[in-house]
Amino acid sequence: MSYTAEDIEVFFFAHDRGEFLRQALDCYLNQTVKGARLVILANAPTEKVLQVAKEYASKGVELVHEPKPLNVYGCTQYCQEAASRAITVMAHDDDLIHPAYLETILKSYNQIPELNVAISAMGDWDERLFSNCNTKAAVLQNISEFSAYIFLGGSFTFSSASYRTETLKKAPKPNFEQYGKIQDVPFMLRACMDGKATVLQFPFIKYRIHSGQDCQTFSTGPTAEQWFELDGLHKKLMNEGGSRLRLAWKLNAYHRLRIGWRDWCLCEHGKMKFSEYIAHARGKGLLENWADVFGFIVRGATRQRLLKVIFTPQKMIL
Known part of the structure; x- marks a missing residue:
């Protein structure tokens, strides 16, 4: 089977960062491949977030209005249950994404048998346009190699990580009590299950650092x-x-x-x-x-x- 952009579903975790959300949505609307389903998962959203969702509805962006705050792990669990296309991407509302990102992860899934997780190296934040990318990927043959890549200091980001939906739904749910805010790594590893993972070596994701981030509050x-x-x-x-x-x-x-x-x-x-x-x-x-x-x-x-x-x-x- 050959996957296309129509097999991708992107969920945006959105709570109170309307302007950042607008930039993230534009990144995905301007991808080099078209047809992915874009869904704003607005959990206990501010009026600004709902206004952005209303503006982008005309561009085909859908809205799920969840009245309760979910935090990133609650949003992750929601995606596990609600995902409906072959590949699921969990996007944070405050990152910038290279326009060829979806095209490149599609190549991963189409070229590598048994691939269950495809993620990107992390890029430093700045407002400049992305440079020309390369499509080199580290191919981790199993969950042990995926763990070794991370443990030994390989660059990666949880933001906009992609998963084969069939295995995502079978993966253990996030365990915040056991791991706290570093639950993202165990979740990605276990979503690999008995398959393979790839990490794009070019930083397709620019991870924004800003005030109010829980990851900056130690x-x-x-x-x-x-x-x-x-x-x-x-x-x-x-x-x-x-x-x-x-x-x-x-x-x-x-x-x-x-x-x-x-x-x-x-x-x-x-x-x-x-x-x-x-x-x-x-x-x-x-x-x-x-x-x-x-x-x-x-x-x-x-x-x-x-x-x-x-x-x-x-x-x-x-």
């Missing part, structure tokens, strides 16, 4: 426990992927924990020291044998070169 987490849960999932999946991924996990475990402490678990800094955080991680089995010693000694480009020797995903031009 008082709401993630907590150390939530970060440990995520790293524990990576350990499980990578260990199931064979000896080279098990070794890659060991070599990168300390680095990942440092990143978690430095960039994510800021709400814990007044409650514990880094040494206590590491001791807690070790008690959970997230550091083994000499992994912390290796991580402390081998850093930067040297560590990256070594990890690339152990695991480099297959690349292809779509």
Whole structure:
């Protein structure tokens, strides 16, 4: 079967950012392929969001008016249940999208058997027009390789991630209690299920940073426990992927924990020291044998070169 744009359904998560939503809608209306169904999932929307929805109705954009606030994970669960076309895209209302994005993910699904998830590398935010893109993709052969790509620092974004709808509906629902605001990674991984994933290496998605984003408010987490849960999932999946991924996990475990402490678990800094955080991680089995010693000694480009020797995903031009 060959997919076309008419097989794609795009849901926009919208609550209170009307002007941003307008830009996101324009990005999808100006795609190089036409025919995708565009749906604004307006949850507890402001009048501005509803006004934008009214304006864009004449352009074929549909509206689902959900009176309750859903947050991103409630919206994700709604899409799992309501999606009706072969490929589902979950778009955030505050991102910019390259005009060839849908065309490129269609190539992914049409060229790669058993593909269940296709996402993009993350681009830095600016208002400039996108440059000419390339269509190189990392092809992850299974959920273990998908986990390794993320755990080892590959660029990706949850924004406008796409899923084969048949498997999306079977995927476990988001688990906010277990993972908090970093639930996006476990959800994408588990939506891969027993199939493949691709990550477009060109940043087709520009992720907007602005005031009011919960992801920029670290008082709401993630907590150390939530970060440990995520790293524990990576350990499980990578260990199931064979000896080279098990070794890659060991070599990168300390680095990942440092990143978690430095960039994510800021709400814990007044409650514990880094040494206590590491001791807690070790008690959970997230550091083994000499992994912390290796991580402390081998850093930067040297560590990256070594990890690339152990695991480099297959690349292809779509």
